[in-house]
Amino acid sequence: MLENLIEVARHGPKLLRAGAINVSLLFALIAVGFLVGTVIAVVQVYGGRPLRAAARGFEWLFRSIPAAVLMMIFLYGPPRIGVGKIDPFLAATLALGLRSAAYQSQIFRGAIQAIPTGQMLAARSMGMGRLRAVASVILPQAFRLSVPGWSNEFSSVIKDTTLAYLVGLNEIMRQAKTVYDGVHMRLAMPTLIFVALCFLVATYAGNYLLGVVERQFRIPGLQMPGSGRTMEHSH
Amino acid sequence: MTFDPAWLPRLAHGLQVTLSVVAASIAIGFGIGILLAIGRVYAPRPIRWLCAAYIQFFRGTPLLVQLMIVYFGLPTWGITLSAFSSAILAFGLNTAAYQAEYFRGAIQAVRGGQMMAARSVGMSFRQAVVLIVLPQALRIVIPSWSNELILMLKYSSIAFAITLLDLMGQAKRIAGREFMYFEIYLVVAAYYLALVFIVSQLLRLLERRVAIPGLGAPGESR
Amino acid sequence: MSPLLRVEELHKRYGSEQVLRGVSFGLEKGETKVIIGPSGTGKSTLLRCINRLTPPDRGRVWLEDVEITHAKAQINRLRAQIGFVFQSFNLFSHLTALGNVRIAPMRVLGLTKEQATRLARAELRRVGLGEKEDAFPAELSGGQQQRVSIARALAMGPKLILFDEPTSALDPELIGEVLEVMVSLAREGMTMLVVTHEMGFARSVADEILFMEHGVIVEQGTPRQMFTQPQHARTGEFLHKISELYGEAAS
Ligand SMILES: Nc1ncnc2c1ncn2[C@@H]1O[C@H](COP(=O)(O)OP(=O)(O)OP(=O)(O)O)[C@@H](O)[C@H]1O
Ligand SMILES: [Mg+2]
Numbered sequence: 065m066l067e068n069l070i071e072v073a074r075h076g077p078k079l080l081r082a083g084a085i086n087v088s089l090l091f092a093l094i095a096v097g098f099l100v101g102t103v104i105a106v107v108q109v110y111g112g113r114p115l116r117a118a119a120r121g122f123e124w125l126f127r128s129i130p131a132a133v134l135m136m137i138f139l140y141g142p143p144r145i146g147v148g149k150i151d152p153f154l155a156a157t158l159a160l161g162l163r164s165a166a167y168q169s170q171i172f173r174g175a176i177q178a179i180p181t182g183q184m185l186a187a188r189s190m191g192m193g194r195l196r197a198v199a200s201v202i203l204p205q206a207f208r209l210s211v212p213g214w215s216n217e218f219s220s221v222i223k224d225t226t227l228a229y230l231v232g233l234n235e236i237m238r239q240a241k242t243v244y245d246g247v248h249m250r251l252a253m254p255t256l257i258f259v260a261l262c263f264l265v266a267t268y269a270g271n272y273l274l275g276v277v278e279r280q281f282r283i284p285g286l287q288m289p290g291s292g293r294t295m296e297h298s299h
Numbered sequence: 300m301t302f303d304p305a306w307l308p309r310l311a312h313g314l315q316v317t318l319s320v321v322a323a324s325i326a327i328g329f330g331i332g333i334l335l336a337i338g339r340v341y342a343p344r345p346i347r348w349l350c351a352a353y354i355q356f357f358r359g360t361p362l363l364v365q366l367m368i369v370y371f372g373l374p375t376w377g378i379t380l381s382a383f384s385s386a387i388l389a390f391g392l393n394t395a396a397y398q399a400e401y402f403r404g405a406i407q408a409v410r411g412g413q414m415m416a417a418r419s420v421g422m423s424f425r426q427a428v429v430l431i432v433l434p435q436a437l438r439i440v441i442p443s444w445s446n447e448l449i450l451m452l453k454y455s456s457i458a459f460a461i462t463l464l465d466l467m468g469q470a471k472r473i474a475g476r477e478f479m480y481f482e483i484y485l486v487v488a489a490y491y492l493a494l495v496f497i498v499s500q501l502l503r504l505l506e507r508r509v510a511i512p513g514l515g516a517p518g519e520s521r
Numbered sequence: 522m523s524p525l526l527r528v529e530e531l532h533k534r535y536g537s538e539q540v541l542r543g544v545s546f547g548l549e550k551g552e553t554k555v556i557i558g559p560s561g562t563g564k565s566t567l568l569r570c571i572n573r574l575t576p577p578d579r580g581r582v583w584l585e586d587v588e589i590t591h592a593k594a595q596i597n598r599l600r601a602q603i604g605f606v607f608q609s610f611n612l613f614s615h616l617t618a619l620g621n622v623r624i625a626p627m628r629v630l631g632l633t634k635e636q637a638t639r640l641a642r643a644e645l646r647r648v649g650l651g652e653k654e655d656a657f658p659a660e661l662s663g664g665q666q667q668r669v670s671i672a673r674a675l676a677m678g679p680k681l682i683l684f685d686e687p688t689s690a691l692d693p694e695l696i697g698e699v700l701e702v703m704v705s706l707a708r709e710g711m712t713m714l715v716v717t718h719e720m721g722f723a724r725s726v727a728d729e730i731l732f733m734e735h736g737v738i739v740e741q742g743t744p745r746q747m748f749t750q751p752q753h754a755r756t757g758e759f760l761h762k763i764s765e766l767y768g769e770a771a772s
Contacts, residue, residue, distance in 0.1 A: 068375075128495045129488045130453035132467060137488060140480035223361035230363075230460055237363060244371060253375035256368045260360040267359045409614075415574055416611035416670075420625035420677060421601030430628060435615045513659020514614050 072254040075243045079255075082239035083262060086225040089156060089235065093221050096161025101168030105206075106198055108169065109176050119169070126166035131224060134159035135231045156228040160221070167217050175209035176202060208286055211278045218274060219267050226263075236262065301482060306473055313469030314490065320386045320465060321455050325448055327391030332398030337428065339403050350399070357396035363457055365389045370461040386458040386465075394451050401447060405440035406432060438514050445502040449495055456491070466490055523586065525550045525712055526681055531570055531580035533563070540566045541577070542736040548681065553713040555723040558733035559759065564716045565608075567733070568683045571714075572596075572603045584680065601629050604674025604682035608690050610666040612658040618645060618669045619654035622676045630677065637676075644672040648702050664695030668702055681712035688719060718763045724748070732756045 107119040126134070139155040142148060179202055187197035229237040240259050244252035338350035357365065370385040380388065409432050417427035459468035470487045474480040524547035533541040540563040548554055556564050569575040571582055573589060573596055582589040589599050612621050622641035626632045632640065645651050648668040658666055667687055674682050687703070688696040700722050707713055707726040717723065723730055724744045731741040732755075740747070740756045751757040 125492075128453075128492050130456040130467075130491055132456040132459070133484055133488050133491060136480065136484040140474075140484060144481035226361040226363045227457065230457060237367070240367075249371070250375050253368065253372035256364060256372045260356075260364050260368070263361055263364065264356070264359045410611075412607060412609055412611035413613060416605075416607060416613065418574055418597075419572065419600060419603075419605035419607075420673065421597045421599075421629040422625065423597050426628055430624065431613055431615075435613075438615065511615050511659075512657045514657075 068251055068254050071248075072243065072251055072258055075239075075255070076258070079236055079239050079243070079258065079262075082234060082236045085153075085233065085235045086222075086228075089153065089160075089225045089228055089233075090222055092153075092157045093161045093164050093225070094218065096157060097164030097168045097217075097221070100162060100165035102172055102203070104165060104169035105172035105176060106203075108173050110194065110198060122162075123166045123169060126163045127170075131160060131163055131227050132230050134163055135227065139231050152228065152231045152233040155231055156233055160224055160227065164217065164221055164224075167220075168214065171210050171213035171217060172206055174213070175206040178209055179205050205286060208281060208283060211274070215271060215274045215278075218270060222266055222270055223263060301479065302486065303477070303479075306483065306486065309469050309473060310466060310486070310490065313464060313466040314494075316383070316463065316468075317452075317455055317465040317494075320383065320390065320458065320463070321448075321452050323387045324390035324394055324455075325451055327387065328394030328398045328451075331392070331395035332402055333433075335395060335399035336402035336406055339399065340406050341424075341428070354396045354399055357393050358400070362389070362393050362454055363460065365393055366458065366461060382458070382461045382463040385461055386455070386463050390451060390455060390458075394447060397447050397450075398444065401440050401443040402436060404443070405436035408439050409435045435514060438509055438511060441502070441506045441509070445499065445506070448502065449498060452494060452498060453491065523583075524548055525552075525585060526571070526714070527581075527583040528567075528571065529581045529583075531567065531582070532578045533566055533570055533575065534578060540736055541570065541580075543580070544733075544736070544738055545580075546731060546738060546741065548712060548714060550680075550712055551710045552728045553707045553711075553715065553726050554729045554731060555727040556714065556716045556731045556733055557718060557723070557759070557763065558739075562733050563736045564733055565685050568605070568685050568714070568716060571683060572600045572605060574600075574605070597629070601625070601677050602680045604671075604677060604679035606667070606670055606674055606682060606684045606687045608686040610658070610663070610670045610690070612666050612670055612673070614658055617655050617657055618650060618661065618672075621658070621669055622673045625673070626676050640676055641672070644676045645669070647675065648672045649698070662695060663691045664698045667691065667699045671699075671702055671706075675706075681714065682706070684713060684715040684717065686716050686718075688717065718767050720760070720764050720767060732759065734759075 104119045104122060107115050108123075111119065129137075135156055138159040139150065139152065142150045183201055183205065184197055187201040188194070192200065225235065226237050228235050232238070236259055240255050243255045244250075335350045335353060338346050339354070342350065366386065366389040369380065369389040370382065373380065373385075413431055413435065414427055417431040418424070422430065455465060456467040458465055459471050462468065464472070466487055470483045474483045477483075526548040528547070529545050531541050531544040532539075544563075544567055546554070556567070558564055566575060570577040570580075571589070573582075577590065580590070584599055584602065587599065588594060589596070612618075613624065616624060619638065619641050622644055623634075623637040626637040626640055627634060642651065642654065645654055648671055650665060650668055650672065653661060653665060653669075656665075658669075661669065671682075671687075684703070688699050691699065696719070700719060703713070703715070703722065704726055715722075715727075727744050729741055730744055730747045732739050732747070732751075732753075734755060740751060740753050742751075747756060748760060751760065
């Protein structure tokens, strides 16, 4: 056992370098998810009927189709319909990012709807246009209300970066496999436990940082009514 | 686009595997989850910590890692399981942690007076939990538990990574043989959409069937 | 003859707060005693210590010749003989009125379902709710819920019933129906210990009133003594205050 551990330790740097790919993917997913999710949420609350229906359809599709299937579709779809070859990182970013957008939009929508209508009225009464009011008055409040739900989503996305393994991206799980594949099967357990510990640390670190950010931006009296309800969606 | 009806029997077979794996792991998760939740709420400190640690580990690490640990890692310790058993075990242990948290929330949402009233008529602690607290908690938990079941249904699609021939595994096989990747995965997506829809409707039906006035999710009650 | 219930030197503290500081009294079979006292004085704590829903720190309680506070006491069996009616009813939310009354006779006393059902129906009729057996708690008014909870206590055939402010969570117009049930129980010879500020009830059925303050019984006596010639100034003041607050209705 001990010699196995030492052998795995030798692969540590290699595994951590692969982990950097998970981290880049994490940032890409969060960025896509946040931007698209915000747009979808705003459209769902303030859009006209056809736009609202489209946003709802988007949410439904990306929340109902499993992540693995979405990634396959984004990997094999573009060449098949003549867009050209797509690399696994981009396929994973689109599939998992848009999926996260569907979940994030649900969180943001709940938050927007929790803001008293008086806020919008007050903004409009000062001559702001609808979009201006949404951007300067509604969203800054909604994002703060979203923090608890969004933290959950963030933890989920950290773990979901491993799913890119399924489209062959050379991330930490795939590097781990190269360590224990073939003749080194006895290294499987220590290697995988090392990876698991990396994720425990990453999840804790992520939540800690989010806590710091939240305290920075917290405003007294601004909180989700009955807060504490979570919308966890990832394993 | 092409679509070959010959795919269907193969996919049907895969669907069966998917449903078996999900049903078995949800059942395992239900049993362990209830015990963990009771441990978290009522047990003395060391046991409470153990339960919390279990939950932390399984919620803090990716399901794919857990699946790989069971399938590739356990043989290191002399335990070799088939892909089918590995998937059930990994998913079951994982969903147990999530279900436990939902059960815990539901148990804590049952009002404290209920336990006190149960003890006041002479019920033992066990009777009070089994006859009074759990029947209420299990009703309260249905909406979040339904979410969990549907998540498991979707996440089970990662088990092709350990060669399981579930819906996704069969699709991958067909795709590799016939170079119809895009088409087959679109079909699989449609399968999952239909599955998710049907299962959520069934769960809603269940929720309505066992509904009791005044007993709902927290916030909906009086 | 030894009393049905004997309480000796009960002490209880929560953290640094000494809630009960040595409470002693007895209750004869068929007696009704009423406990009054300001909020936070330890009345609920006292009742809960009697059947050990809250464990007392010190002191002893006997039911006839069995010591409830004994470490080896079969507490569930003893509790089955002592009814408890809560301020907030605490009906089991997932059971109908019938289910609420029936469950303990079945699961604690071991009656068959038929026996327990028959018994439960009789107790529900006794509190005037024969028609409501299929209603869930959320479908009943507060007064009806409290009467079901009295039926639930009665179904166990208790030797005595403890009431913790049974009417203080009720709208004024619903108080009468619950007090009526309690008055007729007292007249039928049920042994009852009642925390209440319904002075009409106390005057008409209490054999004795105990005035509690700061964790001790300050004074006890018949309603007549307590109202007309209290020994302590505080007793008089308090009685005067609650008589004003609660009026003297429902006697
Ligand atoms: N479970 C508990 N934990 C900590 N403190 C408690 C607990 N229960 C009661 N107390 C405290 O003990 C004191 C007495 O409470 P108790 O409920 O017995 O008073 P009471 O006489 O019934 O008052 P009320 O008329 O308001 O019902 C209060 O100060 C209360 O805060
Ligand atoms: Mg009280």
